[in-house]
Amino acid sequence: MKIAVVGAGYVGLVTGACFAELGNDVICVDVDKDKIGKLNSGIVPIYEPNLDELVAKNKKEKKLVFSSDLNGAIRKSEIIFICVGTPPKDNGEADLSYVENVALSIAEAMDSYKIIVEKSTVPVETGEKVAKSIKSYNAHKVDFDVVSNPEFLREGSAVNDFMHPDRIVIGCESEKAKDIMKKLYSSLKSPIIFTDIKSAEIIKHASNSFLAAKISFINAIANICELAGADIEKVAEGMGCDKRIGRVFLNAGIGYGGFCFPKDAEAFIRISEKFGYDFKLLKAVQEINNNQRKHFVRKIEKALWIVKGKTIGILGLAFKPNTDDMRFAPSVDIISELQKEGAKIKAYDPKAMEKAKGILKNVAYSSDPYDAAIDADALVVITEWDEFKKLDLKRIKPLMKHPLIIDGRNIYRPEDVKKEGFTYISIGRKEVI
Numbered sequence: 001m002k003i004a005v006v007g008a009g010y011v012g013l014v015t016g017a018c019f020a021e022l023g024n025d026v027i028c029v030d031v032d033k034d035k036i037g038k039l040n041s042g043i044v045p046i047y048e049p050n051l052d053e054l055v056a057k058n059k060k061e062k063k064l065v066f067s068s069d070l071n072g073a074i075r076k077s078e079i080i081f082i083c084v085g086t087p088p089k090d091n092g093e094a095d096l097s098y099v100e101n102v103a104l105s106i107a108e109a110m111d112s113y114k115i116i117v118e119k120s121t122v123p124v125e126t127g128e129k130v131a132k133s134i135k136s137y138n139a140h141k142v143d144f145d146v147v148s149n150p151e152f153l154r155e156g157s158a159v160n161d162f163m164h165p166d167r168i169v170i171g172c173e174s175e176k177a178k179d180i181m182k183k184l185y186s187s188l189k190s191p192i193i194f195t196d197i198k199s200a201e202i203i204k205h206a207s208n209s210f211l212a213a214k215i216s217f218i219n220a221i222a223n224i225c226e227l228a229g230a231d232i233e234k235v236a237e238g239m240g241c242d243k244r245i246g247r248v249f250l251n252a253g254i255g256y257g258g259f260c261f262p263k264d265a266e267a268f269i270r271i272s273e274k275f276g277y278d279f280k281l282l283k284a285v286q287e288i289n290n291n292q293r294k295h296f297v298r299k300i301e302k303a304l305w306i307v308k309g310k311t312i313g314i315l316g317l318a319f320k321p322n323t324d325d326m327r328f329a330p331s332v333d334i335i336s337e338l339q340k341e342g343a344k345i346k347a348y349d350p351k352a353m354e355k356a357k358g359i360l361k362n363v364a365y366s367s368d369p370y371d372a373a374i375d376a377d378a379l380v381v382i383t384e385w386d387e388f389k390k391l392d393l394k395r396i397k398p399l400m401k402h403p404l405i406i407d408g409r410n411i412y413r414p415e416d417v418k419k420e421g422f423t424y425i426s427i428g429r430k431e432v433i
């Protein structure tokens with residue numbers, strides 16, 4: 001099938017490359033000409049495992065084309081995926097101006113039947129508004145259908161998540177659109193759930209909010225464990241054996257970041273309020289998450305006593321491992337707070353340092369985790385990259401001014417760190433001296 005993907009970001013690029021890999025002809029469009037230029041010269045501007053190879057292969061086979069010509073891409077395609085940003089406004093509502101821009105461009109350009117697919121995460125009722133906008137600006141008076149097809153891609157495993165989804169959700173109101181979307185996804189052996197558009201939009205917000213709630217729940221339990229002297233890792237293990245709970249997304253730490261959970265939960269709270277529902281539960285989820293970062297900074301302050309003038313080695317900057325994405329990353333708040341108190345920050349991240357340099361100033365970026373430990377009064381784990389789990393602690397200890405590790409992601413076993421002579425502070429577990 002002929003597909004246009006509008007927005008070549010973390011989601012649009014993966015969506016375009018995977019649809020091309022499935023045999024479709026894809027035009028990936030972006031308003032950012034620099035991004036399109038890079039993509040046309042073979043540079044993928046984001047880090048996502050397996051994406052580079054997928055883009056290169058399908059570009060070579062001419063199944064995947066990059067362009068800034070939105071009108072041309074619309075005319076040449078039957079299905080148009082909207083994957084543009086839906087960033088939060090100051091009041092927490094989703095900014096849908098980019099979505100509307102694309103909808104109006106489609107209305108102006110389309111000269112034959114089109115399916116317009118909402119892939120970006122949008123509040124319920126957006127599909128209705130997109131259809132209304134297109135209808136009122138439908139220059140060539142052609143037939144079209146709007147479909148909601150939310151993405152459930154996790155950064156760091158987005159290609160795999162696209163090719164092996166737990167489910168595909170299609171919200172549509174016409175049999176014609178349903179048949180075309182069923183054909184499009186037929187090569188993926190995953191259940192397709194057909195709903196109305198509003199239900200599909202809510203499935204996305206509700207799924208992300210539930211996952212965020214699970215994380216805030218285990219972080220709240222971690223705080224209770226710290227006060228009670230219990231071990232959150234044992235508690236999570238005991239809880240997770242219950243199939244109704246499940247062990248995944250029960251990792252206590254400094255909480256969730258990224259361009260989805262924080263903004264989607266906020267947008268869900270706002271749209272619920274618009275309908276007259278006060279989403280107290282989700283507000284509590286967000287509050288617990290925001291407090292988790294503050295709680296972690298207090299742990300560091302308590303361990304160092306005086307922060308001013310101290311050198312802190314930070315391991316990990318990206319909001320999660322296997323991505324370079326710094327959006328809403330806990331590292332930004334934590335490092336900013338420590339700098340306000342006069343700490344000198346050294347930091348290392350395997351992939352995110354280039355993006356971090358544009359956000360975090362006055363940071364000494366290290367060449368590797370051992371470099372970040374040199375002369376450090378404390379080594380602080382913020383992102384649980386695999387390479388940090390395998391560090392040679394025997395080599396780390398003499399490099400530091402003081403053998404202190406403060407672990408925001410519980411990547412070590414306390415007894416292993418204690419054996420190497422460190423003071424070890426983590427989340428939801430007893431301090432080990």
Ligand code: UDX
Nearest residue numbers: 007008009010011030031032083084085086098120121
């Ligand atoms: C986006 C949405 O923000 C998110 O809510 C949704 O779940 C998936 O799509 P992401 O891909 O991470 O997430 O956004 P981003 O990396 O910001 O990419 C958006 C791209 O759209 C950018 O490259 C931007 O240049 C482009 N864009 C934006 C357009 O091409 N046209 C526009 O009008 C606006």
Ligand code: UDX
Nearest residue numbers: 151152153154155249250251255256257258260319320
């Ligand atoms: C999430 C959803 O998982 C995905 O389905 C949706 O499409 C987009 O948003 P993503 O944000 O890329 O994906 O990563 P995810 O693995 O969900 O982690 C989100 C945040 O939660 C990260 O900051 C991570 O560190 C944190 N997290 C995750 C925890 O703190 N504890 C956990 O147990 C799991």
